[in-house]
Amino acid sequence: MTIRKRTSKSLNKNSKVAEKKVEPSHYFYYIVLSSITLIAGCYFVYSFKNVQNSSNRTDSSDNSIPDFIQLKLVKVLVVKPNEEFATKVSNLQVPVVIKNSITQTWTAKRWTPAYLSKKVSKLNGIYKNSNRWFGPYYDTSKPLGHLSTRKNIYRTDVSMKGEEFFRLLEHPKNNSYIYFTGDIDDVGSWAWSDVQPIQELLKLNPKHSSINIWMGQPHVIAHCHYDGYHNFYAQLYGRKKFTLFRPTEWPGISPYPFLHPSHAQAQVNLSNEDSIAVFPAARNLEGHQVTLEPGDLLYMPPLWFHHVEAMDVSVSVNVWTGSMQSSVMEQIFALELPFQQVKWRKQLHKSVSTAFTIYSVISEVCKIKKCITSSQDKFSGGSNDAHRYEIMNEVSYFVLRLWQGRYKHLVSDGTLPNSIKGSSILCEQDNSDIELIYELLELYYQPASLQYFIMDYSARVGKLAIQLPVDTWELWLGNYVEYIVANSVGPDYVGYFLQNFDSCFTLLVSDSDMDSQFAWWLPMSMPL
Structure with missing residues (x-):
């Protein structure tokens, strides 16, 4: 989920990847890099299941995506304990729900709102809005940022004590929606040890990676967008619904231009019929949908569009790692x-x-x-x-x-x-x-x-x-x-x-x- 620019983190949680110095003559090249860089054993035993069970369904009830958009189920991969899967899954180049993964061994499974309210002293950079739609994000530093006076319609600078934040997650105020996303260390240095072992999720590019936490109220929606890197998304508490579209579906999503402050995000609001009327190509979209349950791990390949909705109070952790595609494009742009x-x-x-x-x-x-x-x-x-x-x-x-x-x-x-x-x-x-x-x-x-x-x-x-x-x-x-x-x-x-x-x-x-x-x-x- 791309909501704001992130600092890349290596496998060593205390080391940061240095930002590239940019000469003025290479301004647009810098824009490229900042946009795409925030960037077992003898037998691999697995089974794919196209089943409509509680963790993988396209239930039309309480669905923010209109019924005329055709949706299929996301494939499910069941792995053995301690089985390696990252490389195999990424080679499929399609989203996959991974069950029985290493996330099942994390002590982060205990991250309930009640538990976190005692562990997190304060959160800065909380997002707050009068409705449940967060996005598209608007970065005025992009080349086309000067052509519009538009600002983000929601706040991104709210600070709260941890106890208050988690109380509001479970008992929201009317017309007030909040969620938090940040580096995992933002909730406290203790959080790192709770998501171990994590090396398998960093395996695709450990030197160019980022580990993040996501916490929000029920029904909060992250606007449809794509990321330029591999994404392993672990659901720890509550349920979260992902609607995913192949990169080839982009004409129906109408992404903002590469140079636009809302780059990589959809111009059409897939939750709004009036918006779809303005972008009628969206009616021809075909996608996939899955509702993640606690313990599920979702892999999303680079550039797959995703529209995300929290079904309950939700706590998640994701890992982004740089992709070969980003490296190829960096060479082309150079x-x-x-x-x-x-x-x-x-x-x-x-x-x-x-x-x-x-x-x-x-x-x-x-x-x-x-x-x-x-x-x-x-x-x-x-x-x-x-x-x-x-x-x-x-x-x-x-x-x-x-x-x-x-x-x-x-x-x-x-x-x-x-x-x-x-x-x-x-x-x-x-x-x-x-x-x-x-x-x-x-x-x-x-x-x-x-x-x-x-x-x-x-x-x-x-x-x-x-x-x-x-x-x-x-x-x-x-x-x-x-x-x-x-x-x-x-x-x-x-x-x-x-x-x-x-x-x-x-x-x-x-x-x-x-x-x-x-x-x-x-x-x-x-x-x-």
């Missing part, structure tokens, strides 16, 4: 962008070269990954842009989905700009100067110039991207495309750029004098 290696006389040249770069990168990735087309996209129905689909190839369709799924609503409601006064980012205006585009195309084909930089760069990205799982590569690459555009035109106009991505290529197609050597780029929008 590459120097092609258009940064050329001096530009005009912004239009830089913008069009950015479109060339994106096209080349997505094309390269589509050679090794299965890029979705309009005929395969269950979220494409009923869109106002549907008439454009049949003339698009995979690259243009990728960018169109990115625009629709992340930016379109924010531009429509005026949060983000839909034009640039007196100028053009690409060729979206009627008076676009095609001669400037020809100048750029000539530059592109000069020996050892932009063409070389783009091709070499795309090949490097492709070699790294091949390591990304089939379910997550599109979500990661969408973040990266935003990053590329932001480095060219600035974060404010990323949405506007994506909206007009293929405008220059359309303009070239319409020019009867266009040299045939430039037709290489034209499948981006339509055939000759």
Whole structure:
């Protein structure tokens, strides 16, 4: 659950991972790192059970998720005492409920509100709201934070004595909801020994990990979001319902842009019919659901969306560990962008070269990954842009989905700009100067110039991207495309750029004098 940025913790509970110093020129690279970094024996005996028992059901009663969203059961893995499971489970790349795990041996099983009220002297940073919905969180330090005066609608700075906090958990006040999340040491140094042994949960990346505690009232909801790392979630007291969606379901969830203060969180509120009416693609969502009982351990792979609701007074502990996917993306983000290696006389040249770069990168990735087309996209129905689909190839369709799924609503409601006064980012205006585009195309084909930089760069990205799982590569690459555009035109106009991505290529197609050597780029929008 991503509610706030966390300090990473290594296996040694007293050592902290140092934060990376950032030079101003690498600002967007820093944004990437801060977003994705808070970051047995001879026989493995287990059984998967798709059973509707008390710990794994899709009971529609008291469910904040509407009935029209199709939900399946989460798989259950039963392990033997002291059996290793972390690597095996993570390789499945799907959520799994693990029973009879090491958490059953923790003394933390005694963490009832009555017990904790005597152990915890004071809590700082408690979350408080007038309703049960906490999220989406809003971090104004993100690149697009300055475009809105919006603040978090709930408080995040409440302090209470432990006795008062746990009393309010069991006896809530009217129209007042609270919960606490923090590093496990925030409740007291004694807590560390109560969650031992824990090495198996840290096994996937012990040097890049974080151990956290979650405590809240009944019916409190954590807004749908994804995390960039492995998540082992141990339910200690009370029940908690998780609704999970594959990363490929992102168009129905409409996550906020990568550069937005609510990055990785859903724009649509899945508990609110009015919100779903604004984001109708949510009606095509398919997910999984499970209610965790005390003693259950849930594994969630990186980038799986999850909407979480406490069914009772709830106490949980989770472990985040860094993923291979995050490491791959850090390497990709570290590459120097092609258009940064050329001096530009005009912004239009830089913008069009950015479109060339994106096209080349997505094309390269589509050679090794299965890029979705309009005929395969269950979220494409009923869109106002549907008439454009049949003339698009995979690259243009990728960018169109990115625009629709992340930016379109924010531009429509005026949060983000839909034009640039007196100028053009690409060729979206009627008076676009095609001669400037020809100048750029000539530059592109000069020996050892932009063409070389783009091709070499795309090949490097492709070699790294091949390591990304089939379910997550599109979500990661969408973040990266935003990053590329932001480095060219600035974060404010990323949405506007994506909206007009293929405008220059359309303009070239319409020019009867266009040299045939430039037709290489034209499948981006339509055939000759």
